[in-house]
Amino acid sequence: MSLISFLGPKGTFTHEVANMLGDDLIPYCTIPAVMESVANGESTYGIVPIENSIEGPVGVTLDSLAHKYDLKIYKEIIISINQNLIVNPGTRMEDIEDVYSHAQAIAQCQEFISKNKIQPHYAISTANAAKNIVGYRNKAAIGNSKAAELYNLEILVSNIQDNDNNETRFVVLSKDDHEPTGCDKTSIIFSIYEDRPGGLYKILGIFQKENINLTKIESRPSKKGLGKYLFFVDFNGHRDDEVIKNIIEEIKSNTYFLKVLGSYPEFR
Amino acid sequence: MSLISFLGPKGTFTHEVANMLGDDLIPYCTIPAVMESVANGESTYGIVPIENSIEGPVGVTLDSLAHKYDLKIYKEIIISINQNLIVNPGTRMEDIEDVYSHAQAIAQCQEFISKNKIQPHYAISTANAAKNIVGYRNKAAIGNSKAAELYNLEILVSNIQDNDNNETRFVVLSKDDHEPTGCDKTSIIFSIYEDRPGGLYKILGIFQKENINLTKIESRPSKKGLGKYLFFVDFNGHRDDEVIKNIIEEIKSNTYFLKVLGSYPEFR
Numbered sequence A, B: 001m002s003l004i005s006f007l008g009p010k011g012t013f014t015h016e017v018a019n020m021l022g023d024d025l026i027p028y029c030t031i032p033a034v035m036e037s038v039a040n041g042e043s044t045y046g047i048v049p050i051e052n053s054i055e056g057p058v059g060v061t062l063d064s065l066a067h068k069y070d071l072k073i074y075k076e077i078i079i080s081i082n083q084n085l086i087v088n089p090g091t092r093m094e095d096i097e098d099v100y101s102h103a104q105a106i107a108q109c110q111e112f113i114s115k116n117k118i119q120p121h122y123a124i125s126t127a128n129a130a131k132n133i134v135g136y137r138n139k140a141a142i143g144n145s146k147a148a149e150l151y152n153l154e155i156l157v158s159n160i161q162d163n164d165n166n167e168t169r170f171v172v173l174s175k176d177d178h179e180p181t182g183c184d185k186t187s188i189i190f191s192i193y194e195d196r197p198g199g200l201y202k203i204l205g206i207f208q209k210e211n212i213n214l215t216k217i218e219s220r221p222s223k224k225g226l227g228k229y230l231f232f233v234d235f236n237g238h239r240d241d242e243v244i245k246n247i248i249e250e251i252k253s254n255t256y257f258l259k260v261l262g263s264y265p266e267f268r
Helices: A013-021 A031-039 A059-067 A103-108 A110-115 A126-133 A145-150 A199-209 A242-252 B013-021 B031-039 B059-067 B103-108 B110-115 B126-133 B145-150 B199-209 B242-252
Strands: A004-007 A025-028 A045-052 A072-080 A084-087 A098-101 A119-122 A139-143 A154-157 A167-174 A184-191 A214-221 A229-236 A257-265 B004-007 B025-028 B045-052 B072-080 B084-087 B098-101 B119-122 B139-143 B154-157 B167-174 B184-191 B214-221 B229-236 B257-265
Touching: A004 A013, A004 A031, A013 A025, A013 A045, A013 A072, A013 A167, A025 A031, A031 A045, A031 A059, A031 A167, A045 A059, A045 A072, A059 A214, A059 A229, A059 A257, A084 A126, A084 A145, A098 A103, A098 A126, A103 A110, A103 A119, A103 A139, A126 A139, A126 A145, A139 A145, A145 A154, A184 A242, A199 A229, A199 A242, A199 B199, A242 A257, B004 B013, B004 B031, B013 B025, B013 B045, B013 B072, B013 B167, B025 B031, B031 B045, B031 B059, B031 B167, B045 B059, B045 B072, B059 B214, B059 B229, B059 B257, B084 B126, B084 B145, B098 B103, B098 B126, B103 B110, B103 B119, B103 B139, B126 B139, B126 B145, B139 B145, B145 B154, B184 B242, B199 B229, B199 B242, B242 B257
Parallel strands: A004 A025, A004 A045, A072 A257, A098 A119, A098 A139, B004 B025, B004 B045, B072 B257, B098 B119, B098 B139
Antiparallel strands: A045 A167, A072 A167, A084 A139, A084 A154, A184 A229, A184 A257, A214 A229, A214 B214, B045 B167, B072 B167, B084 B139, B084 B154, B184 B229, B184 B257, B214 B229
């Protein structure tokens, strides 16, 4: 039986994803702690969010994969994010003065919050926010229905996010990536030489030449100064495919840092 | 005399930058409020942070420039960010249980915080964090020396950021951008057609052909779904230069969205 660690506590969106994969679940309270548990063998798989369609990349996930842990992406899972206004039973909209949630959830519901003139406060997770408001009539939390259920709270308003295209992509990390399935994606990170103009153009040309489709390109500061970037690129194909192998070799010889985060089945 | 609005309250890093530019300063408590004040003519210039070398882009600045306000970048200013542990006079390290700061400052000092086993809490700004701890022996704030001064607090430990390459780039926004100086940069935002593979490659090729150096490339979610991006690109040259004019025209005909954020002197 495989142990699965996830970004907890119970009742988070990551918990919802973990439930889809197995029963032997352990929550950890930070993203690096989930990764650490896979790295040291306490768990076989670890689930963390990697990007949201509204708020963008989850910086700590990308930075930890780039700089701290040698883990592989074994699987990707994409779910729709529906945020709800969670309250104690009997609370009415006009009672609410303060609302608590994770910074990303607050950012996703900015219009709702300002329209209703309630004061936002940051919590370490959506589930923790729900836990914090138990017993307070003038406080609300923002989170998923699981969080409301867990703490015997009610959903006063559902789907309060500003934008309906709200999806989060999660990755299942492990020590090894996934064998080829015929419909795979590969994720890599690289840094280009800053003293060679057109470096990124050259790398993109390698994919273009082989007609390989990029599904994501994201830049992150390399932490070495402004204007110095790491690029996170996802593309179709498995690193065991002959054409992908050659692409990776060619990128390696044109970058000063390259890390293959792994190949895994495309989510559908 | 020109009124300058900035991301306040007083004592923030943005205030430090505003002080370099003039005396007639008005603080606003959010980045969109600063932009709104320039858009509606309450102030002539507005100063906001746009990117940090460790934590990356300031999402709300980029998103507001892309989707909400038609403002131009008139100037850029880059300063080194030194974070300090700020306490009430007489507080010792072992007294501190909680530390307050802006989310970016907390993120920049993660190693210091976890090494000293203090509990981080988010505040809306570094200056607000300093204000909040006045009178509490067991609380500290993270911020600049100005914030400590303003509230009669002391710096217990200086330069507590994880990484010494910590710089923030600020932009001065106005209704018009800057006339050419001979050493300028231009900022643009664009979206590529998703159904045309190699779209970004083609755009980068336009710069490459004219040997124009990109000083920044940043992707942000377009808020239309995962894998759909806006690209923020900065490059050398002024939009009044003949070669840059042609480049912008060529990009326009290869993208479905293009916004020129303006041309301004390169900071040195």
